[in-house]
Amino acid sequence: MIPRYWVNEVSGRMKEIVLKFFHAEKVEGQDLQILKDYIKEWLDASRLPMNERVRLNDELKQITSSYKLMEFNQRLLEYGIDPF
Numbered sequence: 001m002i003p004r005y006w007v008n009e010v011s012g013r014m015k016e017i018v019l020k021f022f023h024a025e026k027v028e029g030q031d032l033q034i035l036k037d038y039i040k041e042w043l044d045a046s047r048l049p050m051n052e053r054v055r056l057n058d059e060l061k062q063i064t065s066s067y068k069l070m071e072f073n074q075r076l077l078e079y080g081i082d083p084f
Contacts, residue, residue: 006038006084014038018084020066027066035069036060042083043076052079 006014017031027035043056056076063069073084 004038004041021070022084024070025066027069032064032066032069035066036063039069039073039076039083042081046079046081048079048081 006018009015014034017027017034020031021027021035040057040060043053043060046053048056060072063072076083
């Protein structure tokens with residue numbers, strides 16, 4: 001599966017959420033869940049071993065703030081996963 005890239009989303013909603021995230025503005029509620037779902041799509045499409053993907057997905061489920069999601073995204077970069 002090839003994950004979608006946020007700039008190709010046509011409604012403009014994803015761009016609004018991602019720009020808030022990039023500018024370190026608080027992202028919460030449904031917007032935070034949209035970002036988590038987007039990152040999960042990239043994680044699931046990666047070639048990491050299954051046990052590593054499961055572990056990271058479990059960790060992603062526990063994230064409750066945009067700050068923690070930014071930290072998580074930085075760690076994904078170490079695995080070569082760059083959803084943004």
